[in-house]
Amino acid sequence: MLARAGAGGRSWLLLALALVLAAPVLVVAGSWLAGPSPNWPHLRATVLPGYVWMSLLLALGTGLGTLVIGVGSAWAMARLRFPGHRLLEWALLLPLACPAYLIAYTWTGLLASEGALQQALSVPLPDIRGPAGAVAMFTLVLYPYVYLMARAAFIGQAALAQEVARTLGAGPWRRFFRVALPLARPAIVAGLALVLMETLADYGTVAYFGVPTLSTGIYRTWFGLGDRLAAAQLAGVLLLAMVVLLWLERHARQQRRIAGNGEPAPPRTLARGPGSLLAALLWLPILLGFILPMLQLLLWSLPRWRDLLAPDFLALLGTSLLIAGATAIAATTLGLLLIWARRLRADRPRRAAARLAGFGYAVPGTVLAVGVVMVLATVDRGLNDGLAALGLPTPGLLFSGTLFAVIFACTVRFLTIPVQGLDAGLQNLSPNLDSAARSLGARPAALLRRVHLPLLRVPLATSALLVFVDTLKELPAALVLRPFNTNTLAVRAFELASDEQLADAALPALAILLAGVAPVVLLTRSMRVPHAPSG
Amino acid sequence: MRRLGLLVALLTATLITTGCGTQTDEVNVYSARKEALIKPLLDRFSEQTGITVNLITGSADALVERLKAEGEHSPADLLITVDAGRLYRAQQEGLLATTSSDELDRQVPSALREPEGRWFGLSVRGRVIVYAPDRVDPANLSTYEALADPQWAGRICIRSSDNIYNQSLVASLIAHDGEPATRQWAEGLVANMARDPVGGDRDQIKAVAAGDCDLAVVNTYYLGMMQADQDAETRDIAHRVRVFWPNQDGRGIHINISGAGITANAPNPDNAQKLLEFLVSDESQRWYAETNHEYPVRPGVATSELLQSWGDFKQDDLPLVKLGELNADAVKVMDQAGWK
Numbered sequence: 001m002l003a004r005a006g007a008g009g010r011s012w013l014l015l016a017l018a019l020v021l022a023a024p025v026l027v028v029a030g031s032w033l034a035g036p037s038p039n040w041p042h043l044r045a046t047v048l049p050g051y052v053w054m055s056l057l058l059a060l061g062t063g064l065g066t067l068v069i070g071v072g073s074a075w076a077m078a079r080l081r082f083p084g085h086r087l088l089e090w091a092l093l094l095p096l097a098c099p100a101y102l103i104a105y106t107w108t109g110l111l112a113s114e115g116a117l118q119q120a121l122s123v124p125l126p127d128i129r130g131p132a133g134a135v136a137m138f139t140l141v142l143y144p145y146v147y148l149m150a151r152a153a154f155i156g157q158a159a160l161a162q163e164v165a166r167t168l169g170a171g172p173w174r175r176f177f178r179v180a181l182p183l184a185r186p187a188i189v190a191g192l193a194l195v196l197m198e199t200l201a202d203y204g205t206v207a208y209f210g211v212p213t214l215s216t217g218i219y220r221t222w223f224g225l226g227d228r229l230a231a232a233q234l235a236g237v238l239l240l241a242m243v244v245l246l247w248l249e250r251h252a253r254q255q256r257r258i259a260g261n262g263e264p265a266p267p268r269t270l271a272r273g274p275g276s277l278l279a280a281l282l283w284l285p286i287l288l289g290f291i292l293p294m295l296q297l298l299l300w301s302l303p304r305w306r307d308l309l310a311p312d313f314l315a316l317l318g319t320s321l322l323i324a325g326a327t328a329i330a331a332t333t334l335g336l337l338l339i340w341a342r343r344l345r346a347d348r349p350r351r352a353a354a355r356l357a358g359f360g361y362a363v364p365g366t367v368l369a370v371g372v373v374m375v376l377a378t379v380d381r382g383l384n385d386g387l388a389a390l391g392l393p394t395p396g397l398l399f400s401g402t403l404f405a406v407i408f409a410c411t412v413r414f415l416t417i418p419v420q421g422l423d424a425g426l427q428n429l430s431p432n433l434d435s436a437a438r439s440l441g442a443r444p445a446a447l448l449r450r451v452h453l454p455l456l457r458v459p460l461a462t463s464a465l466l467v468f469v470d471t472l473k474e475l476p477a478a479l480v481l482r483p484f485n486t487n488t489l490a491v492r493a494f495e496l497a498s499d500e501q502l503a504d505a506a507l508p509a510l511a512i513l514l515a516g517v518a519p520v521v522l523l524t525r526s527m528r529v530p531h532a533p534s535g
Numbered sequence: 536m537r538r539l540g541l542l543v544a545l546l547t548a549t550l551i552t553t554g555c556g557t558q559t560d561e562v563n564v565y566s567a568r569k570e571a572l573i574k575p576l577l578d579r580f581s582e583q584t585g586i587t588v589n590l591i592t593g594s595a596d597a598l599v600e601r602l603k604a605e606g607e608h609s610p611a612d613l614l615i616t617v618d619a620g621r622l623y624r625a626q627q628e629g630l631l632a633t634t635s636s637d638e639l640d641r642q643v644p645s646a647l648r649e650p651e652g653r654w655f656g657l658s659v660r661g662r663v664i665v666y667a668p669d670r671v672d673p674a675n676l677s678t679y680e681a682l683a684d685p686q687w688a689g690r691i692c693i694r695s696s697d698n699i700y701n702q703s704l705v706a707s708l709i710a711h712d713g714e715p716a717t718r719q720w721a722e723g724l725v726a727n728m729a730r731d732p733v734g735g736d737r738d739q740i741k742a743v744a745a746g747d748c749d750l751a752v753v754n755t756y757y758l759g760m761m762q763a764d765q766d767a768e769t770r771d772i773a774h775r776v777r778v779f780w781p782n783q784d785g786r787g788i789h790i791n792i793s794g795a796g797i798t799a800n801a802p803n804p805d806n807a808q809k810l811l812e813f814l815v816s817d818e819s820q821r822w823y824a825e826t827n828h829e830y831p832v833r834p835g836v837a838t839s840e841l842l843q844s845w846g847d848f849k850q851d852d853l854p855l856v857k858l859g860e861l862n863a864d865a866v867k868v869m870d871q872a873g874w875k
Contacts, residue, residue, distance in 0.1 A: 046870040108734070112741065129733040210695045210733035212875050220697050223596040224866040226624065303765065370600045377604035384608060397608045401591075401601070480597035484563060484589035484610070487570070495569045495592065500737040500757070503766065504571070 011349040014341050018353035021334065021412050024371030025359040029236045037230035043221065051217040052237070055200055058134055058213060062199045063192060065139030069285050070146025071188060075176065076282060077147075078154035081267045082275030088282050090524035095289030096144040096466075097516025099473035099490070101204025102509050104137045105497050106293040108208075109300075129209045138199050140289035145198075146191035148462070148523075153187035154180060159265035189252035190420060193245045194361075197416075200238055203364045204475070204494070214238050215364045222367075235363050242362030246355075249420070294513055300506035307507050312487075317511060320472055320488040323403065327410040328468040332460060334411065335418025340452065343426050343434075344444055354423070358416030365413065369480040372409040376400045401483050409477035414470050418463035425459030426452070465519045472516055489515070561587040562806035565602060566615040567595035568793055572827050573615065580813045586806050595621035602630050607800045612807035615657075615795040618699050620706070622654040622794050623859020631796040636808055642815040642833050646852045647792055654796030657814050658829040661755045661788045661850065662704050664779040665740060670749045678782045679708060679789065682750070683723025691724065692739040692748035695732040696869035700754055700791060705868055706861035707789045710853055714864060721872035732875050737761060744775040751776075754791075759828025759841055780848035787849035791858070792832065793823075 019026075073092055077085070095103075110117045111125045118125050128136060157180060165175045181188075206213050214234055222231030270278060307313060338357050342350040360368055376399040384394040399405055429452065437447050453460070475490040482491070489508045496505035566573050570592045577588040591598070595616040602609055602625065614631065616622050625631050631653040639648070639655050647656030664676060675686065682691060694701065708717045729748035739751035740758055761773035780788050795814065797807045813819060820831035824838040831838065 042867060042870065046867075046873075108738075127733075129738075130731070207695075207697065208734065210731055210875060212695075212697075216697055219596075220866065224697065224699075224702055225863050227863070366594070366597055370597060373597075373601045373604045377601075377606065380608060381606060394608075397605060397610065400605055400608075401610065479593045480601055482591060484591050486591075491592075492570075496571065498735075499569060500735045501571075501760075 007345055008347070010341070011345065011347050011353075014338060014353045015349040015356075017334075018338060018356040021415060022356040022359050023375045024368055024409070024412055025239065025363055027374050028232045028363065028367055028371045029239050030232075034229060037227055037233060039221070039225060039227045039230045040233070043217075043230060043234075047212065047217060050212055051214045051234070054131065054211060055213045055215070055241075057131060058138065058206070058211070059196050059199050061132070061135035062138040062142065063196055065135060066143040066146045066195045067188070067192065069139065069143040070191060071150050071181070071184075073143075073282050073285070074147045074150035075154055075180065076278060078151050079180075079265070079267050080275075080278065081269040082279050083272070084279045088279065088286075090521050091286050092147055092282065093144045093520045093523060094286055094517065095141045096469055097473075097513050097520055098141050098290060098293060099204070099475070099512065100137055100141050100198075100202055101208065101475075102493065102497070102512070103141055103289065103293050104134075104205040104208055105502055105505070106296050106509075107133075107137065109502050110292065110296050131209075131211050134205055134209050134211050137205055138195075138202070140285060142195045142198055143285060143289075145194045146188060149187040149191035150184055153184035157183050157265060162265050186252040187424075190249050190424060193249040194417070194420070196245055197242055197361045200241055201362060201364045203366065204498075208498075218364060218367055231367075235367050238364075239359065239362050242359065246358060290513075294510065297506045297510045297513070300503040301510055304504065304507055313507075313511075316487050316489050316492055316508065317515065319486055320490065320512075320515065323406055323410065323478065323488060324468045324471040326403075326407045327414065327471040328464045330407060330411045331415050331467045332418045332464040335415055335422055335463065336456075336460070339419060339422045339426060340448060354419065357419050360412035361414065361416040365474060365477055366480065368413055369409055369477045372405060372412065372477070372481060373400065376405055376408070401481065403483060403486070405481040406478050409481055410471045410474055413474065413477065414467045417466050417470070418460075421459045421463040421466075422456060425456050429455055462523060465523045468519050469516045472512055560585065560806070561589060562803050562810050563589045563610045563612045564591070564615060564810070565598045565611045565613070565798075566590060566592045567598060567617050567621065568592070568615050575826070576814065576819055576822060577810075579818075580810055583813070584809060586809065588810070599625050599628065599630065602798060603628055609798060609800050610802060611798045612801040612803045613795055613810060614654075614798055615793070617660075617793045618703060618791050618858075619654075619656075619794060619855035620699055620703055620859045620862045622649070622796055623856055623862075625796065626653045627859070630799055632799045632801065632804065634797050634804075634808060634811070636812060638812045639815060644832065644834070644852075646854050647794075647832050649796070649856060650854075654794050655811060655815070656792035656794045656832040656855070658793045658820075658823040658827075659790050659832055659850070660700075660793070660829050661780075661790050661848070662700055662752060663755055663788055663848075664750055664781050665743055665753055665758060665776040666750050666779055667743050667746070667775065668777050670746075673777070673779055676750075676779045676781065678785065679704070679752075680712065680720060682727065682752070683720045685723075685727075687727040687750060689727065689729050690749040691727045692729055692742045692751040693724070693732060694735055694739060696866070696874040698735075700736075701752075701869070701874075702862055702865045703791050703858045704752070704789050705865035706858045707851065707853055709861045709864055709868065710857045711786060714868065717865075718868050718871060721868050721874055725872050725874050740776055741772055744772040755830075755842075755845070756828040759839075763828070763841055778845045780846070782851070783849055786853070787851045790830075790850045792855060793829070 077089060077092065107128055111128055112118065161179050161183065162175060165179045170178065201215060203215050203219065207216050214237060218231045218234045221227050221234060335357070338354045342354045380397045380400050383398065384396070387394050433451060434447060437451050442450065473490060475494050478488045478491050489512045493505045493508040493512060497509070564577065570590070574590065577590060580586065581588050598614065599621060602611055602614060614625055626649060634652040639652070643655045648654065666673065666676065696702065705717060705721065708720060712720070736753040736757040739753050740761060742748050743751045755778070758773055758778065761769050764770050764773070782788060795811060797804055797811065801807050815833060817836060820833050820836040823829040824831060824842055828839065828842060830842065
């Protein structure tokens with residue numbers, strides 16, 4: 001009886017923790033309660049329909065683009081063997097290291113009339129700055145999310161399903177569309193949800209390309225119109241889109257069960273000709289999303305290579321890695337805590353806690369960062385006022401403007417990645433496993449340590465590495481919240497790039513890309529680990 | 536669980552190392568001026584005075600929000616922005632203190648500072664017209680207002696109305712011509728655009744050089760930076776356009792400032808004032824011209840050779856506070872005109 005009460009109490013503690021993590025978003029979005037802003041009619045009559053329409057268009061285009069590239073490459077990599085297969089396994093993830101705003105600046109430079117490509121080809125190249133170009137940029141850097149999820153699903157698919165379809169007379173295309181694809185759908189939708197959320201929340205790319213979206217609209221309304229209420233309400237619209245996406249994702253996941261049974265299908269080896277052709281095709285997104293931009297950055301930074309030796313460059317790198325590492329650990333640990341606690345006991349507060357934890361991904365980074373500033377400063381002020389009331393000395397700001405604030409913000413922002421990843425991973429483990437362990441006398445801590453953690457190695461590593469790479473690229477949080485005299489690579493690159501000093505921005509940008517490569521390679525290795533047994 | 540312990544230890548460590556600033560002779564700066572464009576000056580100040588300068592750079596909007604949230608405990612002494620509108624907003628939020636300094640009052644012309652001394656201009660940036668000399672006869676150019684003239688249909692490049700410099704320009708037009716006339720003007724300008732707004736000011740200059748449009752509205756220092764670029768190609772592009780100073784028979788060109796104000800809760804207001812005074816000193820003022828091709832706020836300071844090559848101009852003496860007051864109206868006017 002006592003133990004039950006304890007578990008219930010812990011449920012509320014978990015909910016409180018989730019509320020703290022969601023607080024920066026909630027303080028911003030909560031302004032809906034204040035009623036519509038007086039500027040709302042003006043917005044609705046002028047810019048709002050355009051924002052919504054453009055955001056939908058970008059989401060649709062990017063969704064389609066990442067599906068085609070992500071699912072196509074995942075299927076080829078999972079089911080076929082051809083020359084260069086091993087190299088492609090990790091190369092296909094490389095564009096993940098490239099922030100969308102950076103690739104947007106780089107491609108603009110590449111295609112500019114004075115740029116290297118134009119000079120080399122001596123044909124007029126299209127201007128990518130516009131909605132179509134934005135879709136292209138997002139697709140190039142975001143397809144790895146879909147690829148990552150879909151590939152794991154395709155590998156896990158049983159040979160039996162394919163065999164049955166074959167004996168029933170289904171050709172390869174039909175087998176792909178009627179068997180493989182539906183079975184992998186939950187995983188694909190999970191990847192797609194991440195893609196769409198990143199697309200909707202992006203600011204840097206669309207601002208540079210002059211594409212008015214909900215995200216740029218929030219900035220303009222808040223800072224140009226000076227109307228925080230209306231801006232927060234626009235952010236609420238984005239949040240709503242996020243809720244819908246999460247619901248879709250959850251819904252899709254509930255339909256998976258059958259996929260994992262039986263022996264995985266053996267991959268088919270392609271003949272040399274078609275195999276090389278396929279390999280070339282698969283290199284295309286890597287060429288466009290990583291290699292060409294990297295070469296352009298290299299070209300720009302060559303005359304400035306001496307900056308590498310500057311002591312402050314090492315400091316930049318160090319701070320970036322520290323923030324990314326701490327965020328990866330914090331987000332993965334908290335994600336595991338919330339998801340695992342819900343598996344132990346799926347009561348209402350614990351379910352709510354797991355659901356609340358993903359909201360940070362839905363709003364543009366600066367909005368979230370300002371939310372964090374407001375929350376942490378309120379806590380600091382409360383602490384100081386409290387201590388002052390007790391007649392004690394006041395410590396000043398303990399949380400605001402520290403690395404803790406930056407790491408907290410990044411954790412809030414990327415928590416959804418481990419939450420989604422570990423949720424999917426735990427669902428693949430049969431509840432019978434838990435019952436067996438418990439009946440053998442394992443307490444929850446032992447269950448976690450000896451059963452769940454080893455079986456969750458793949459999703460844990462994947463989540464942590466994804467958060468690491470994402471944090472490395474993350475800019476607004478570090479920009480607003482960081483302590484005095486502290487910079488990161490992303491801050492340096494963005495400051496220079498946004499002032500259109502692309503050449504000066506190239507070196508830190510290149511460093512972001514290269515620092516992202518190591519975790520991407522690790523990511524591939526972690527995926528090679530044989531899959532956890534399932535249901 | 537071990538991982539959790541590690542995390543807690545790590546976070547505590549970062550808290551301890553970064554949370555407590557030491558109380559030496561220092562001044563804390565929140566700057567919307569990018570690091571590369573302010574740090575060298577701050578270093579020079581430290582050298583001369585022995586006062587340590589701690590710096591955070593970021594977008595002005597976010598820094599103002601941070602200042603506001605931190606309230607009386609904020610460590611910031613000085614807020615530096617690159618436009619008057621944001622200083623005005625900080626002022627409206629009660630975040631800036633009044634400063635009385637004979638030195639600052641003497642060096643900074645009254646239109647370029649807040650009357651009570653809440654903020655002071657540090658450098659002047661003009662928003663002007665650049666044109667392609669082979670396709671535009673400068674005799675046909677006159678004022679900002681005339682950019683709405685049908686003769687420029689499909690020939691003008693200008694960046695997005697999200698940009699603060701365009702918002703300030705439109706605010707100045709509202710101040711001079713009134714809102715209805717400015718709305719009509721904005722509609723005319725949108726009709727004359729060669730393309731949907733895209734990119735930054737440098738991109739507009741490049742577009743004129745490349746022949747995508749014949750005119751562009753840009754800040755002067757972007758052109759200056761391009762004309763002085765390391766890269767020969769960029770210099771060449773920048774020399775293919777010419778500067779036109781609009782409204783010379785009237786009020787003069789629209790200007791904005793980079794400026795700074797001492798914060799309401801500054802822990803080191805005296806040092807902040809010393810820094811402000813240093814930033815308007817002869818030496819600093821010349822630095823803005825040489826490094827970022829901006830104009831000094833102080834009359835009589837020699838500018839760079841490059842700036843002199845563009846010739847002299849008359850500038851609007853509209854009090855810059857107006858730009859802040861009218862910013863929201865400007866955004867609405869641009870929304871209504873369909874200026875993306």
